[in-house]
Amino acid sequence: MTSLLQVEGLGVNFSGLKALSDVSFELEGGEVHAVIGPNGAGKTTLFNAISGYVRPTAGSVQLNGTEIAGDAPHDIAEKGVRRTFQNGGLFPALTVLENVMTGLHTQTAGSFLDILFARRKAVEAEVEAREKARSLLSMMSMADMADTLAGDLSGGQQRIVEIVRTVASEPPILLLDEPAVGLSPVARQRMMEIIKRLSGENGVGILLIEHAVELVMSAADRILVMAAGTRIAEGTPDEIRSDKAVLEAYLGHA
Amino acid sequence: MVTSAPTLSRRSRILWLVPLLALAIPAATNAYTQFIVNAMLIYTLATLGFTLVIGSLGQLAFANTAFFGIGAYSATIIGTAFGLPWLLTVPVAGLFGALGGFLASAAALRGIRLYYLAIVTLAFGELMRWLYIHAGVVTGGTDGLPVPLEQDFGLSLTSDNVQFYIFLVITCLLFAGTINLLRSRIGRAIIAVRENELATASLGIPTSRVIIMAFVWSGFVVGIAGSMFALHVGHVFPESFGLTQLIIGFAMVLVGGLGSVAGAALGAIALTALPELLRAFPGMEDIFFGVVVMAVLLALPKGLAGLLGRFSPAFQQRYHRN
Amino acid sequence: MFLQLTLSGVSQGALYALVALSLTVIYRSTSIVNFGHGDFVMAGAFLAYVLVIGLGVAYLPASIIAIVAMFLLGVAFSRGLIRPIRGGPHIGLALMSIAFGFTLRGIAATVWGRDVLPMPRVFNIDPIIIGPVLITGNALFTIGIVAVLLAAFFTLLHLTDIGKMVQAVHQSERGARLIGINVGRFHDFSWGVGAALGAVGGILIAPVSLLHPDLGAGFLIKGFAAMTLGGFGSLGGAVVAGLLLGVVEQYAGAYIDTAMIDITPYLLIIIVLAVRPLGLFGRKVVVKV
Numbered sequence: 001m002t003s004l005l006q007v008e009g010l011g012v013n014f015s016g017l018k019a020l021s022d023v024s025f026e027l028e029g030g031e032v033h034a035v036i037g038p039n040g041a042g043k044t045t046l047f048n049a050i051s052g053y054v055r056p057t058a059g060s061v062q063l064n065g066t067e068i069a070g071d072a073p074h075d076i077a078e079k080g081v082r083r084t085f086q087n088g089g090l091f092p093a094l095t096v097l098e099n100v101m102t103g104l105h106t107q108t109a110g111s112f113l114d115i116l117f118a119r120r121k122a123v124e125a126e127v128e129a130r131e132k133a134r135s136l137l138s139m140m141s142m143a144d145m146a147d148t149l150a151g152d153l154s155g156g157q158q159r160i161v162e163i164v165r166t167v168a169s170e171p172p173i174l175l176l177d178e179p180a181v182g183l184s185p186v187a188r189q190r191m192m193e194i195i196k197r198l199s200g201e202n203g204v205g206i207l208l209i210e211h212a213v214e215l216v217m218s219a220a221d222r223i224l225v226m227a228a229g230t231r232i233a234e235g236t237p238d239e240i241r242s243d244k245a246v247l248e249a250y251l252g253h254a
Numbered sequence: 255m256v257t258s259a260p261t262l263s264r265r266s267r268i269l270w271l272v273p274l275l276a277l278a279i280p281a282a283t284n285a286y287t288q289f290i291v292n293a294m295l296i297y298t299l300a301t302l303g304f305t306l307v308i309g310s311l312g313q314l315a316f317a318n319t320a321f322f323g324i325g326a327y328s329a330t331i332i333g334t335a336f337g338l339p340w341l342l343t344v345p346v347a348g349l350f351g352a353l354g355g356f357l358a359s360a361a362a363l364r365g366i367r368l369y370y371l372a373i374v375t376l377a378f379g380e381l382m383r384w385l386y387i388h389a390g391v392v393t394g395g396t397d398g399l400p401v402p403l404e405q406d407f408g409l410s411l412t413s414d415n416v417q418f419y420i421f422l423v424i425t426c427l428l429f430a431g432t433i434n435l436l437r438s439r440i441g442r443a444i445i446a447v448r449e450n451e452l453a454t455a456s457l458g459i460p461t462s463r464v465i466i467m468a469f470v471w472s473g474f475v476v477g478i479a480g481s482m483f484a485l486h487v488g489h490v491f492p493e494s495f496g497l498t499q500l501i502i503g504f505a506m507v508l509v510g511g512l513g514s515v516a517g518a519a520l521g522a523i524a525l526t527a528l529p530e531l532l533r534a535f536p537g538m539e540d541i542f543f544g545v546v547v548m549a550v551l552l553a554l555p556k557g558l559a560g561l562l563g564r565f566s567p568a569f570q571q572r573y574h575r576n
Numbered sequence: 577m578f579l580q581l582t583l584s585g586v587s588q589g590a591l592y593a594l595v596a597l598s599l600t601v602i603y604r605s606t607s608i609v610n611f612g613h614g615d616f617v618m619a620g621a622f623l624a625y626v627l628v629i630g631l632g633v634a635y636l637p638a639s640i641i642a643i644v645a646m647f648l649l650g651v652a653f654s655r656g657l658i659r660p661i662r663g664g665p666h667i668g669l670a671l672m673s674i675a676f677g678f679t680l681r682g683i684a685a686t687v688w689g690r691d692v693l694p695m696p697r698v699f700n701i702d703p704i705i706i707g708p709v710l711i712t713g714n715a716l717f718t719i720g721i722v723a724v725l726l727a728a729f730f731t732l733l734h735l736t737d738i739g740k741m742v743q744a745v746h747q748s749e750r751g752a753r754l755i756g757i758n759v760g761r762f763h764d765f766s767w768g769v770g771a772a773l774g775a776v777g778g779i780l781i782a783p784v785s786l787l788h789p790d791l792g793a794g795f796l797i798k799g800f801a802a803m804t805l806g807g808f809g810s811l812g813g814a815v816v817a818g819l820l821l822g823v824v825e826q827y828a829g830a831y832i833d834t835a836m837i838d839i840t841p842y843l844l845i846i847i848v849l850a851v852r853p854l855g856l857f858g859r860k861v862v863v864k865v
Binding site (some may be wrong): 365369512547548555 | 609611657660661664665666667668670671672674675676677678679681682683684685686687689690789790793797800801804808835838839841842845846849850853
Binding site (some may be wrong): 051052053072073074077078082083085089090091092093094098101102103104105106108110112115116117118122126129165166169 | 443449456
């Protein structure tokens with residue numbers, strides 16, 4: 001499998017506080033790479049550093065050979081890295097369908113003028129985007145919620161819509177920040193299956209922050225364990241299960 | 255499928271009904287009332303521009319009255335200097351307004367937002383006003399400039415009725431364009447930036463550019479409204495574009511409903527007659543519109559359009575998408 | 577000449593520092609930028625005028641009455657008009673403050689018309705002459721009062737419990753509530769203090785300025801220019817920048833063109849935001865994602 005993302009010695013320093021230091025790993029296509037660790041371990045900071053929301057103070061992030069560390073978030077997203085947000089990133093005032101369509105924004109044809117004059121090119125692109133969004137929602141059995149305002153959905157439903165929006169543009173790399181939070185155990189399981197399917201079928205490289213360790217053990221191909229901003233261990237679930245440093249980190253935190 | 259929000263389309267039948275009905279208005283009015291109706295059209299267009307930035311984009315922008323003034327002044331100055339018929343100065347006003355929109359929002363490229371952006375737009379607006387007064391050679395200073403009212407392509411521009419039809423056509427065209435924008439990926443991006451800018455960036459959307467785009471289009475629309483205003487009044491004065499206009503603009507946006515296209519018309523129509531009536535009493539306009547804004551914020555935050563939306567879900571879906 | 581300009585600048589700048597400080601107090605405590613603040617300054621000035629000229633009250637008691645009145649107005653505004661919409665979008669809160677300011681301005685215009693009102697000199701202190709510099713009684717008074725006020729303010733903030741409370745609420749409203757701080761009342765109090773401080777500026781201007789209902793706008797912009805230069809949210813920065821603005825204005829007016837005095841704040845805002853948006857003492861806000 002191809003290596004999509006290479007993170008090398010990544011560090012983030014907030015005026016003396018080392019939120020992240022010396023993190024390195026590789027993300028392969030078709031792989032689910034989980035990131036676990038106690039609160040404050042720097043997991044979300046890692047995501048932020050990779051996706052451009054925080055400027056790394058050390059190290060590098062390479063995407064298909066190109067350095068993206070320090071780039072603006074929308075540039076990195078355009079290059080193929082899409083993410084979800086820990087606190088939810090949906091747009092409450094837009095409908096579910098419209099939310100998903102924003103995920104297709106960069107792929108929807110039609111310039112400003114095309115849209116202004118309602119030229120055929122823009123109108124057709126709009127219809128196409130609408131249909132694609134609708135079919136994506138159908139796959140998640142959420143088609144009947146299409147015209148509901150996103151703000152009116154339950155927390156769990158919002159998470160699912162956010163993921164649909166994130167994968168709509170078929171990005172090669174996904175960063176999912178606690179996608180299963182707020183979901184029932186059954187829905188959680190389903191979520192994990194969807195994630196596995198995404199990576200397996202389409203060769204998407206998925207980086208996943210998740211607190212439910214058992215879920216991660218069964219779904220992930222590789223696991224990166226973090227604490228206090230650095231990596232404690234990295235390997236397959238079996239390797240991690242028996243890793244001394246990991247056991248210490250988790251036992252040490254009651 | 256039937257109940258989904260309307261898509262970008264070439265024709266929207268009901269939308270054309272309103273202007274068709276409006277064609278009959280001049281038959282029912284006398285000169286004074288027609289004058290007020292014309293003012294309503296002008297403010298409707300201006301409010302559309304305001305509500306796009308303040309409502310849809312959600313940025314507190316004080317520069318909008320500046321765009322209005324820029325439109326009025328540029329149309330008059332260029333028209334007088336080059337002997338252009340008023341109709342040709344309309345797009346000129348739009349372009350200058352758009353330029354103003356760009357300048358006022360350029361700070362957004364550096365990540366300037368919200369309060370900082372509001373202050374920059376305030377500074378921009380006040381700077382423009384200072385210019386109107388101090389660049390006397392070009393702008394006529396405190397005396398302002400007269401707007402040449404002649405015949406444009408055979409149409410007598412002094413007639414309120416003729417002005418009405420011209421204004422109506424311009425307003426409808428710009429409304430149609432704006433609606434097209436709002437119902438497209440651009441409109442969604444604008445609202446997305448308002449709702450959650452960070453998440454918007456994660457979708458590959460260049461948020462600073464979206465902000466500037468909204469300001470530029472708003473400047474274009476408001477600039478044209480300014481040129482209409484110049485013709486309507488017949489003379490451009492610096493005071494016409496001062497701080498009082500600001501609160502009137504905010505009031506119209508709020509009364510109509512933040513970010514609502516239909517609301518722009520509702521708010522403007524509801525409040526237009528009053529500035530004309532209150533103008534005689536110093537301070538009354540400020541008090542009245544100040545109180546209106548406060549009352550709307552407390553009691554009717556979604557404005558008239560929101561109110562109508564509550565009674566009619568169809569209206570909500572079709573015309574009050576913000 | 578240079579020293580004279582500097583002195584005038586400091587005297588004017590002291591007023592700007594006060595306006596900027598009062599704006600910052602409200603912003604730091606409630607996260608709201610009071611776009612109607614200039615009109616609080618104006619209201620303070622008019623109140624002083626009414627009391628001194630209209631009712632014949634002496635300047636000092638008139639000032640105290642005016643300050644207390646403005647404090648109460650600030651509290652009432654917060655309680656009655658801000659609290660009900662606290663949870664709504666920021667734009668609503670900003671619009672509320674703008675509208676309130678406009679209403680104040682409108683009331684002043686209705687009562688006094690658009691004319692300018694002169695207020696007779698309050699001080700009969702002869703100007704002091706030190707070397708080439710002439711210090712008017714009023715300049716001395718202004719600088720003195722502002723200096724005392726600032727000293728008292730900063731002492732209170734950093735050395736007393738009230739100061740700790742301010743910091744607590746600013747850092748975490750929920751946390752502050754949990755330890756028993758009545759956040760609502762705290763916000764009201766902050767608006768009151770901000771309004772009162774703004775009014776002091778108005779009271780200090782009144783004896784030497786021509787009063788008119790629109791005088792607030794100028795001070796608002798100067799306050800914003802100072803806040804921008806000093807770094808949004810920095811109390812010390814607001815003061816330093818206010819003084820700087822006053823001085824720079826005087827230099828620009830004398831050495832370049834008198835018209836520059838009007839535009840200096842606008843240009844300053846644009847330049848600062850173009851070159852160093854954080855201003856002199858601002859700190860980068862880390863946005864939690």
